[in-house]
Amino acid sequence: MAKHLTRRSFVKTAAVAGSAFAAAPAIGRAGTSANEKIGACIVGVNGRGNSHISAYLSDERTEIRAIVDVDEEVGNNRCEQIEKKQGLRPKFYTDMRKAFEDDSINIVSTATPNHWHALTGIWAMQAGKDAYVEKPVCHNVHEGTALIAAARKYNRMCQVGTQCRSSRAVKDAVAFIQAGGIGTCNFARGLCYKRRASIGALGDYPIPSNVNFDMWSGPAQFTDPRLTRQKFHYDWHWQRMYGNGDLGNQGPHQTDIARWGLGVDTHPNAILTYGGRLGYQAERKDPNYVDAGDTGNTEVSIYDYGEKCMVFETRGLNVDDSADDEINKLFASTKGNKIGVIFYGSDGYVVQLSYGHCVAYDKEFNVTKEFKGGEDHFGNFISACQSRKMEDLNADVREGHLSAAVSHLGNISYYMGESNKVSVEDLQSVLKGVKSLDDNLATLDRTVKHLEKNGVDLQKYPIALGAQLEFDPEKELFTNNSDANQYLTREYRAPYICPTADKV
Numbered sequence: 001m002a003k004h005l006t007r008r009s010f011v012k013t014a015a016v017a018g019s020a021f022a023a024a025p026a027i028g029r030a031g032t033s034a035n036e037k038i039g040a041c042i043v044g045v046n047g048r049g050n051s052h053i054s055a056y057l058s059d060e061r062t063e064i065r066a067i068v069d070v071d072e073e074v075g076n077n078r079c080e081q082i083e084k085k086q087g088l089r090p091k092f093y094t095d096m097r098k099a100f101e102d103d104s105i106n107i108v109s110t111a112t113p114n115h116w117h118a119l120t121g122i123w124a125m126q127a128g129k130d131a132y133v134e135k136p137v138c139h140n141v142h143e144g145t146a147l148i149a150a151a152r153k154y155n156r157m158c159q160v161g162t163q164c165r166s167s168r169a170v171k172d173a174v175a176f177i178q179a180g181g182i183g184t185c186n187f188a189r190g191l192c193y194k195r196r197a198s199i200g201a202l203g204d205y206p207i208p209s210n211v212n213f214d215m216w217s218g219p220a221q222f223t224d225p226r227l228t229r230q231k232f233h234y235d236w237h238w239q240r241m242y243g244n245g246d247l248g249n250q251g252p253h254q255t256d257i258a259r260w261g262l263g264v265d266t267h268p269n270a271i272l273t274y275g276g277r278l279g280y281q282a283e284r285k286d287p288n289y290v291d292a293g294d295t296g297n298t299e300v301s302i303y304d305y306g307e308k309c310m311v312f313e314t315r316g317l318n319v320d321d322s323a324d325d326e327i328n329k330l331f332a333s334t335k336g337n338k339i340g341v342i343f344y345g346s347d348g349y350v351v352q353l354s355y356g357h358c359v360a361y362d363k364e365f366n367v368t369k370e371f372k373g374g375e376d377h378f379g380n381f382i383s384a385c386q387s388r389k390m391e392d393l394n395a396d397v398r399e400g401h402l403s404a405a406v407s408h409l410g411n412i413s414y415y416m417g418e419s420n421k422v423s424v425e426d427l428q429s430v431l432k433g434v435k436s437l438d439d440n441l442a443t444l445d446r447t448v449k450h451l452e453k454n455g456v457d458l459q460k461y462p463i464a465l466g467a468q469l470e471f472d473p474e475k476e477l478f479t480n481n482s483d484a485n486q487y488l489t490r491e492y493r494a495p496y497i498c499p500t501a502d503k504v
């Protein structure tokens with residue numbers, strides 16, 4: 001494993017950096033005394049950022065002193081809302097760099113779109129702040145490595161928004177698996193069977209006048225005045241320039257739990273995704289309909305970790321009755337969407353059903369144990385900011401990087417092969433030769449039935465077979481496809497350039 005990914009070397013680097021940056025306004029040093037509140041700055045406050053606001057408002061240790069959003073309307077509304085509850089109105093900024101100059105800010109908590117995550121975290125930590133960064137912690141693999149390097153270099157706490165790491169239910173379920181509760185367990189399946197309707201036709205739409213679109217676009221290409229999706233906020237998730245599809249949206253929660261439960265502490269060696277953005281012509285009853293999204297809405301991603309294996313299934317079409325018998329039994333308590341992780345053991349299964357609920361089954365699908373309860377992920381971040389011990393973080397940035405990378409590597413396989421449309425028979429013959437602990441053909445069969453049930457004509461709109469990629473987890477490079485390496489980073493747009501790990 002690469003030096004920058006080794007846990008021991010992180011701790012060592014952190015210790016060295018601690019002395020080098022003693023002058024930074026860290027909690028417990030120049031920034032706050034024991035009686036003083038921790039000053040919070042929240043960046044990106046439309047949807048998820050509002051949950052960040054609620055968390056810091058309800059934690060007695062914190063005070064929200066700054067809000068940053070490039071949508072002035074959203075930002076000012078949130079300041080209003082915070083003032084009512086907190087008494088103090090936070091300062092409002094549209095440029096995060098200005099907010100990070102403020103010495104009364106100790107922590108930065110960010111819920112911007114994905115293409116901004118790593119750069120926001122890096123700028124915040126360079127300015128001496130601790131950072132809570134939403135999942136996926138980066139938009140591409142190299143950004144994640146750079147974010148880790150920044151956390152270690154500046155001796156900052158960097159927590160990732162994979163809140164299941166603080167769930168009592170998931171912690172107990174993982175401990176149960178690792179203690180042999182379901183026998184030997186080498187295989188996990190993540191499910192994101194989550195209905196996502198079309199985001200509207202690809203077109204030319206106005207950019208809202210209250211948004212600074214240059215800054216919203218940030219490290220991504222600047223397409224002004226062209227917006228190709230109808231809805232400005234949120235739907236960027238399904239445009240790869242900014243988002244990572246549901247494999248990189250819901251996915252990092254489940255790939256993180258799967259990796260954790262399996263005890264996998266590295267990247268996969270081999271990756272294959274097949275799928276497509278399918279079914280919206282049938283949904284809109286228009287054979288020529290082109291949806292504005294360009295990420296896969298139906299994907300099966302297979303990850304080989306040597307002795308362990310993970311499969312992630314993404315489905316965005318109607319997911320009612322779309323599973324097979326086994327999955328239906330394991331998710332018997334849920335209807336419609338099925339979002340979770342199944343661990344397959346020699347003696348039974350453990351299923352993560354939700355944030356605070358996991359269930360163990362024997363081989364006959366009888367419930368043998370239940371795990372329930374949650375904890376405060378934001379509170380855990382604040383506690384670690386106070387203790388200054390990275391080990392106290394439930395979701396240190398390195399975990400976030402490895403889990404986000406699962407999604408990115410899966411998407412790269414898809415992007416590399418998206419024009420390689422194949423028949424189901426061809427897919428079957430390829431999948432027979434792909435190393436996996438899954439029954440590859442059964443998963444394909446289930447996926448095909450799901451698509452057909454949703455009116456997808458697979459002759460006219462065939463599934464794409466992604467590239468079969470081999471990856472060097474230490475070097476973080478593909479070894480059998482040099483073209484794929486371009487997707488591990490992006491072309492940045494000055495001044496929004498995410499530095500490489502050696503330049504943070």
Ligand SMILES: NC(=O)c1ccc[n+]([C@@H]2O[C@H](COP(=O)([O-])OP(=O)(O)OC[C@H]3O[C@@H](n4cnc5c(N)ncnc54)[C@H](O)[C@@H]3O)[C@@H](O)[C@H]2O)c1
Pocket residue numbers: 043044045046047048049068069070071074094096111112113114116134135136161162163215216217218232233234235249
């Ligand atoms: N942990 C979770 O369970 C969870 C849940 C939902 C969303 N999320 C994550 O939160 C993030 C935000 O999701 P959302 O649904 O709130 O998206 P959103 O589009 O609704 O909100 C993003 C906000 O960020 C603002 N923004 C964009 N660029 C900015 C910049 N440079 N500086 C300041 N503000 C900027 C936008 O104007 C908008 O107000 C996503 O990365 C998503 O993956 C996490």
